[in-house]
Amino acid sequence: xxxxxxxxxxxxxxxxxxxxxxxxxxxxxxxxxxxxxxxxxxxxxxxxxxxxxxxxxxxxxxxxxxxxxxxxxxxxxxxxxxxxxxxxxxxxxxxxxxxxxxxxxxxxxxxxxxxxxxxxxxxxxxxxxxxxxxxxxxxxxxxxxxxxxxxxxxxxxxxxxxxxxxxxxxxxxxxxxxxxxxxxxxxxxxxxxxxxxxxxxxxxxxxxxxxxxxxxxxxxxxxxxxxxxxxxxxxxxxxxxxxxxxxxxxxxxxxxxxxxxxxxxxxxxxxxxxxxxxxxxxxxxxxxxxxxxxxxxxxxxxxxxxxxxxxxxxxxxxxxxxxxxxxxxxxxxxxxxxxxxxxxxxxxxxxxxxxxxxxxxxxxxx
Numbered sequence: 001x002x003x004x005x006x007x008x009x010x011x012x013x014x015x016x017x018x019x020x021x022x023x024x025x026x027x028x029x030x031x032x033x034x035x036x037x038x039x040x041x042x043x044x045x046x047x048x049x050x051x052x053x054x055x056x057x058x059x060x061x062x063x064x065x066x067x068x069x070x071x072x073x074x075x076x077x078x079x080x081x082x083x084x085x086x087x088x089x090x091x092x093x094x095x096x097x098x099x100x101x102x103x104x105x106x107x108x109x110x111x112x113x114x115x116x117x118x119x120x121x122x123x124x125x126x127x128x129x130x131x132x133x134x135x136x137x138x139x140x141x142x143x144x145x146x147x148x149x150x151x152x153x154x155x156x157x158x159x160x161x162x163x164x165x166x167x168x169x170x171x172x173x174x175x176x177x178x179x180x181x182x183x184x185x186x187x188x189x190x191x192x193x194x195x196x197x198x199x200x201x202x203x204x205x206x207x208x209x210x211x212x213x214x215x216x217x218x219x220x221x222x223x224x225x226x227x228x229x230x231x232x233x234x235x236x237x238x239x240x241x242x243x244x245x246x247x248x249x250x251x252x253x254x255x256x257x258x259x260x261x262x263x264x265x266x267x268x269x270x271x272x273x274x275x276x277x278x279x280x281x282x283x284x285x286x287x288x289x290x291x292x293x294x295x296x297x298x299x300x301x302x303x304x305x306x307x308x309x310x311x312x313x314x315x316x317x318x319x320x321x322x323x324x325x326x327x328x329x330x331x332x333x334x335x336x337x338x339x340x341x342x343x344x345x346x347x348x349x350x351x352x353x354x355x356x357x358x359x360x361x362x363x364x365x366x
Contacts, residue, residue: 001081001083001086003071004034005032005033005034005083006071006074006081006083007064007067007068007071008032008033008034008036008037008067009033009083009101009102010066010067010070010071010102011033011037011063011064011066011067012026012027012033012036012037012101013067013101013102013204014063014066014067015054015057015058015060015063016053016054016057016060017051017053017054017057018054018057020098020099020100020101021097021098022049022050022054023101024084024097024101025047025048025049025050026044026047026050027085027101029047036058037058041055044058070204070205073179073205074104074205077106077178077205078106079104079105079106079178079205080104080105080106080109081102081103081104081105082102082103082104082105083101083102084099084100084101084102088111089103090103090111090116090223090224091111091114092116092223092224092225092226092249092251093220093223093224095223095249096219096223096249098219099219099220099223100202100220102202103200103201103202103220104177104178104200104201104202104203104204105198105199105200105201106178106194106198106199107193107194107195107197107198107199108194108195108196108197108198109169109171109197109198109200110169111146113144113145113146113169114226115143115144115145115146115226115290115292116145116146116148116224116225116226117140117145117146117147117148117225117226117227117228117229117286118147118148118149118221118222118224118225118227118228118229118242118246119133119136119137119147119148119149119155119156119159119228119229119231120149120150120155120156120221120228120229120230120231120238120239120242120243121133121154121155121156121230121231121232121233121239121264122154122155122231122232122233122234122237122239122264122267123152123153123154123155123156124153124154124264125154125155125158125231125232125264126232126262126264128258129155129158129231129232129256129264130158132231132256133155133158133159133162133231134158134162134165135283136229136231136280136282136283136286137159137162137163137166137168138162138166139282139283139284140283140286140287141166141167141168143287143292144168145168146168146169146170146171146197147159147160147162147163147168147169147170147171148170148171148173148221148224148225149170149171149172149173149221150172150173150174150175150214150217150218150221150238151172151173151174151182151186151189151199152183153183155231155232155239156172157186157189159231160172160189160193161189163197164189164192164193164196167196168196169196169197170193170196170197171197171198171199171200172193172197172198172199172200173199173200173201173217173220173221173224174199174200174201174203174209174217175201175203175209175210175213175214175216175217176201176203176207176208176209176213177201177203177204177205177206177207177208178199178201178205179205179206180208180209182209200220201217202216202217202220214238215238215241218238218241218242218245219245221242222242222243222245222246222249222251223245223249223251225246225251226251226252226290227246227251227252227253227254227286227289227290228242228243228246228251228252228253228254229253229254229255229256229280229286230242230243230253230254230255230256230267230268230271230277231256231268232256232258232264232265232267232268233255233264233265233266233267233268233271234263234264234266234267235266235267235270236267237267239267240267240271243255243271243276243277244276247276252278252289252290253271253276253277253278254277254278254279254280254285254286254289255267255268255269255271255272255277255278255279255280256268256280256281257269257272257279257280257281272340275338275339278339278340278343279340279343284347285343288343288346288347288357289343289361291357291359291361307352307353307354309349309352309354310345310348312335312337312341312345313345313348313349315335316331316335316337316342316345316346316349316355317349317354317355317365319331319334319335320355320363320364320365321365324364325358325362325363325364326362326363326364327361327362328342328343328346328361328362328363329361331346331363346363349365353366354366
């Protein structure tokens with residue numbers, strides 16, 4: 001992005017009353033951030049939902065002084081920027097109506113790999129959660145996914161560490177500006193993360209890790225990922241907000257089940273119980289739901305001559321044979337099966353060579 005263009009985008013961000021959604025509306029109408037400031041007031045007034053207060057705030061000259069100071073910081077500290085209309089902006093996040101207009105990054109982030117998953121959970125991770133998280137990432141490593149998390153205590157930092165140990169790219173989405181690291185105790189991981197991955201934020205350099213910033217941060221974690229995985233969570237917590245955002249963005253969500261008596265399994269169990277998340281017991285569940293590694297399966301799986309199907313398998317197979325290509329959710333409804341059980345059935349049918357997955361969570365009988 002050119003320096004002059006970036007300056008106007010930064011200035012737009014400092015206009016009172018203009019958030020990401022409003023900024024995108026103005027840019028779409030005027031063509032660029034620069035043109036917004038050059039458009040006559042009467043033309044701006046004709047844009048739907050643009051108030052006279054916002055139009056007045058656009059004339060505040062102090063916003064350019066703030067923008068110039070931030071631009072100087074960006075240049076002095078070699079911070080990269082990702083504008084929502086540029087190619088280097090996270091592809092999936094472009095489809096989120098409330099995605100940030102501008103992102104700041106450090107390190108060596110490469111988003112060419114489409115397999116991006118976020119791993120989130122409690123800050124008080126148990127030994128079981130740690131073991132599960134590490135094994136999950138280890139088992140997924142041959143597929144070379146990008147691991148996204150929030151660099152916080154608990155599940156976040158375990159996910160980042162496991163990704164680094166497996167040589168995977170990992171991206172830490174933080175809830176503050178690039179002038180600091182929070183929590184400070186995690187500074188020891190910064191250089192290693194930036195070697196293969198990096199840090200991402202929407203906040204200006206002086207932004208502090210305020211409570212409300214973590215909620216805003218979570219929409220980036222959910223929006224840029226193909227799927228969100230919740231390892232452990234209490235009944236309430238930030239990871240559940242991320243899971244709900246992922247559902248709102250029509251992303252896949254996975255949750256690791258636990259005992260009903262375990263405090264940090266209640267959130268995951270509730271997600272599964274309310275069908276807001278797929279039950280996750282191993283990396284195979286992720287690969288199956290996301291249709292990863294299907295090419296290899298198609299090469300080795302052949303239809304058997306004599307097949308024995310279980311009653312539920314037969315019901316699902318008969319439905320797909322009668323109705324052709326069908327969405328997973330529709331199959332679950334018509335066959336009166338919960339998603340977690342249907343996932344296992346469809347996998348068995350595929351392994352028996354009588355069904356195959358298609359893009360978009362579609363399946364068909366062979």
